[in-house]
Amino acid sequence: MQQLIELVQKVRRSRDLSRKFLFLVLVFALCRLLAFIPVPMIDAATLRSIFDNSQLLSIFNIFSGGTLANFSIAALGVSPYISASIIMQLAGVIIPKIKETQKDGESGRQKINQWTRLLALPLAIFQSVSIITLLRVNNLLLSDSWLVLISISLILTAGAFLMTWLGELITQYGLGNGVSMIMTVGIVSQIPTTISRVTASGGGDQNWFNIIMMIVVMIGVVAAAIIFNEAVRQVTLQYAKRIRGNKVIGGQSTFLPIKVNATGVMPIIFGLTLLAFPPFLGQLFVSSNIGNLVAFGQWLNSFFSQGSVSYMLIYFALVFTFTYVSNVIFFNTEDLADELKKSGAFVPGIRPGEKTKNFLKAVTNRLTLINAIFMSTMALVPYLLQSLTKVNSLAIGGTSILILVSVILETAKQIEGATIEQNYDKYK
DSSP, X not given: OHHHHHHHHHHHHOHHHHHHHHHHHHHHHHHHHHTTSBOSSBOHHHHHHHHHTOHHHHHHHHHTTTHHHHTXXXXXXXXXXXXXXXXXXXXXXXXXXXXXXXXSHHHHHHHHHHHHHHXXXXXXXXXXXXXXHHHHHTTOBSOOOHHHHHHHHHXXXXXXXXXHHHHHHHHHHSSSOHHHHHHHHHHHHHHHHHHHXXXXXXXXXXXXXXXXXXXXXXXXXXXXXXXXXXXXXXXXEEEOOEEETTEEEOOOEEEEEEESOOSTTHHHHHHHHHHHHHHHHHHHHHXXXXXXXXXXXXXXXXXXXXXXXXXXXXXXXXXXXHHHHHHHHHOOHHHHHHHHHHTTEEOTTSOTTHHHHHHHHHHHHHHHHHHHHHHHHHHTHHHHHHHHHOOTTOOOSHHHHHHHHHHHHHHHHHHHHHHHHHHHHHTO
């Protein structure tokens, strides 16, 4: 609490940080306003009742900041841009040109951002068409004329790009990473709704049990999220001594920090995205009225029913697997070993080159195993809470808290860095 107070005081004392914070608040207010502007020709009341009784839809609604349940013009939120960013990161491992561009500093980052925006357009159109298809299957459209369907798709796509643009404005003129901040304000906006559902469920002793369980679990998840987000494995590095002229340089010792949670929440987002497809196909098959397809669709809906044992086992396995895949993307031990060798650094007792690469790979594999178990467990927290509290639409859990904790910590570090830079410039 003391550190939070000091952070607020630093923002108040700095005119630049105060201006950035004010801009951030104004954009947040605009985002929340967009969340309540509805798309026309939708049966909003029935749609909200469907979200209230679906765990998976409630989780997606949390990430969208309530815009999906309201079916506002910003219903897609920043999800197309996030999906495009994930695809670009994966492409950087496979396509050499993208990998080279990622290493080109600021100019490379701008090119990658531009390609990400271009990729986000077809993804936004695809997501909008998928949502419209689900609405038609569930008879939630007041009109299914082609003009209405195209209009809704264009509105949703434009809303997604508007939210992405606001996120980029936050990155440029506000505090923190814009896209992450928009996701954060959306999650925070749903906390009162989640609390009201927990307190309203059951009665008497059951009500108090729900409240106590939610508080205990949330405190534990927040503590675990902070520990894993900040945990690093420090690998000792030694620099070789070199003689230049009459001077001896190098020889100093330092540390290579390897984060335990180097993947963030990307594996959970991967898992949620994949698990959304089988129920979507199941509803399409059931509505086809073709015998075999109807039966297969009913089996898909049953097998991938949220909260079922089969669903949770597959979800756990997907997140566990994607954590390892993401670790390969974020931490390339071969490139790192080459960079250390070129700079004259080595791990004491380990030969540079192939031996160093194998050592770093063994270290990261152990850390990734711990992180994979942690991420997979965090992904199942909403379902575990649901089984304990009997609140079917309880969606705030490990993933949401991981996002909140990581964004808050990164923003705090950015504020600290800005204040240090200002003080340095003052006494230069």
